[in-house]
Amino acid sequence: MNKLLTVSPSPHIKGDESIRKIMYGVVLAMLPAFAMSVMFFGWDSVKVTLTAVAASVFFEYVIQKYIMKVRPTVDDGSAIVTGILLAFNVPVGLPVWLIVLGALVAIGVGKMSFGGLGQNPFNPALVGRVFLLISFPVQMTTWTANKVVADGFSGATPLGLLKEGLKNGETIPQITSQLPSHFDLFWGNMSGSLGEISAVALLLGGVYMLWKKIISWHTPVAVLGTIFIFEGILWLANPERFMDPMFHLFTGGAMLGAIFMATDMVSSPMTHMGKLIFGIGIGIITVLIRNFGAYPEGISFAILIMNAFTPLINAYVKPTRFGRVA
C-alpha cells in the first residue's frame, strides 16, 4: 500500500448543494413565466430574452477575462439568471441596443464593479432595469398590447391606467371599467413587462423554488402580505380613491419582484427574521410609491432601497442562539 491518503479536517462528506444547482433551478422556475410571455407577446419575447441572456453572459465573460483577469465563471449560471430577469423587466418592444446596454449596466456596474458573484449589494438585473427606466423613460414605457385578446386592452399597463385615471380625476369605478378582470390579471392577460404579467406562472415558479429549497417562504410572503394588508387598509378607508388589494398583487412587478428578485440570495438578508423585515420594507415602499409617488409602479425601487439596508439588517438581526442566557 503505497498510495497516499488524503487528510483533511471534518466533515468528510458534502451535501449535493451547489451554486450551479441553485442558479439552474431558478432558470427552471422562470420557464412557466417565460412560456406565458411567449404566448401573450409572441416570438419577440424569445428574441428579447435571448438577447439579454447572451449579452449578460458575454459581458460577464469579457469583464472577468480581460478586465478583472480572473478565470471566467459564466458556467455557474448566475449571468443567465440576471439576463432572464432583466428581460422579464422590460417591455417586449424594447430596441435591441437598449437591451444590450441594460445588460452591460446590470453585469458591469451591478455585479462586476463590486467584485462579481456574491459581492454585489444590489440585484444586478434591477440595477440594469432602473438604469434603463430612468435614462430611457419613453422606450421603457412603450407597451405592446398583448396578442391574445382580439379587442386588446389598450397598450398601457393596468397600473399606468390607474395612475393616469386618478390624475384626470376619474373615480375607481370609472377606471375599473377600462381594466381587465381580476381573472385576466391573474392569468396574465394584460400589458406590462414581458415576464411580470402572469401571476399564476410566477407563483408556480415560486412553489418550485420553495420545494427545491432555493428560496424560503419568508421574503415573498412578507412582500406580498404587506402589499395586501397595506393596500387593503387604504382600500377599506377610501374605495373611491384606492384599488382593491388583489388588483395590486396581480399587477405590475409585484409577483415577479417578490418571488424572483427580492429573494436574490446575494442582496437579501441571511436570517429568516431579517428576510421578514426586508420583505415588509419592500411591501411598504412599493405601496407608497404606487399610491403616492410619481411612478405607477414601485417594486423595483423598493427592492433596491431595501437592498441597501441588507447589511444593516444582517448586522442587527442575529439568529436565535442555542442556550443563550436569557
Next chain:
Amino acid sequence: MLKTFKMGGVHPAENKLSAGKAIEKLPLPTTVSIPVAQHIGAPATVVVKRGDEVKVGTVIAQSSGFVSTNIHSSVSGKVKKIDDVMDSSGYRKKAIIIDVAGDEWEQGIDTSDTLIKETHLNAKEINAKILAAGIVGLGGATFPTHVKLSPPPGMTAEVLLINGVECEPYLTSDHRLMLEKGAEIIAGTKLLMKSLGVNKAVIGIENNKPDAITRMQDLTANEPEISVQPLKVKYPQGGEKQLIKAVTGKEVPSGALPIAVGAVVNNVGTAFAVYEAVMKNKPLVERVVTVTGKSVKEPSNLMVRIGTPVTDLVEAAGGMPEDTGKVISGGPMMGRAITTLEVPVTKGTSGILLIRDEEAKRNEVEPCIRCGKCVTVCPMGLEPYLLMTMSEKKLWERSEDRHVMDCIECGSCSFTCPSNRPLLDYIRLGKGTVSKLIRARKSQN
C-alpha cells in the same frame, strides 16, 4: 411520538451499510500499541516497563489527575517497549507496545456471557469501579465517565440520558450493541442511575433503527424508571446539547455543562462498558468498531481489543479497496482522517470509514453567495459565514462576541455550503485562537 431538536440540522445520506451485520470478535493481533492518552484530560502515567509480563486487564498506566483515567493491557504478553507511536490525531504520542503471547485474563474478571442484574454496591463503590476500569465516553468524545458522574457542588442530576442516537452516517456500532447487548445496556443504565442518584432515565434512539427501538422498548417494559424515546432522524442529534433539547426540551446555557439543566448524557457503549466494569470486573480493553465504506467488501461490526492496528480491522472487512482515497477514524461528519492504517484502535474509535477517491477530495471553493444556508442549518444558532470571515480577517474579539466558542464542530455548515467553503476549518481556527485569548485573560486576573 418522534421528538427532535428544533434549530438547524442537516440530513446526510445514512449509508448504514453494516447495520445487518452481527458483532464479530476480531482475532487477537500479534502486537498492540496502547496509547496512554486515550481520554480528554491528562495522559495516564506509565506503570510498567520493558520486559514486564502483563495479562488482559493489568493496569499499565494510571490515572494522573481528576480528568484522567486508567489504561489496561488488552492482551496478555510481554511489554516490548514504550515508545511514541502515531495515533489517529496524526501526532506521535507515548504508547505501550505489547507482544501478544496469549489470552490470559487477570484474576477476578468474569468473561462469561451470564447476565448479572443486581448489585449490592452503593453509588460510591460503583463510581470507584468505573474509575478503576478506565471508562470514558465511547461515543467518541472520550470524556472520563467517573468525572461525569461527579456533579460539581451545588448541582444535582435529575435525569440520565442514554445516547443511542448514532446520527453519524455509516456508523452502526451502537445500533448493533443495542440489538445484541440490550439487557446489559439496561443493567448499565441502572448502575449509572444509582451512581448519579436519579430515578429517571431516557434512552434516545433515532427512528432509522426501528429494531433497536423495539428491542429496547421490550427490555424496559417492566422498568418504569427507564423509557425509550424514538427521535426523528436529523444530524447532529447525537450531540449532547441537541439530545438534551430533543428529549427534555431544555437548552443547556451557552458555556455551561449539561448538569446545569440537570442532565447527564452517556453513550449506549459507555453504559455497556459500565455494566461490564461493575458486574464483571472487566476493564475497558475492547470495544465495538464499525468498519465500512461504499467499496468495502464486507462492511462489519467488530469487537476489537484496544491497541489493535487499524490494518487488522480493514483486512477483516475484506481488505483495503483499490479506490480508497481517505481513511477516517470515526464518522464522516466529525471523524478524523488518518494518514496510515498503522494507527491503533483506541477507546474513542467508533468506526473506520474508507472513502473512495471520488469523494475524498474537496470541491473547489467558490465565492460565498450569501444564501444563508449555513445560518439555517447551524444547530447552535450561529452565523458560520460571519465567523469564517472574522477568522480570515483575524477579528478575534468580534468572533468571540459572536459566540464562536459555542460551535460544536458538527460540520453542518461546511456540509451544506453550495460554494464548498471551508467554514468549519476557519471556525476551528477562530475557536482555537479565542480560547487562547480567554486563557490569557484569565491568567492575568
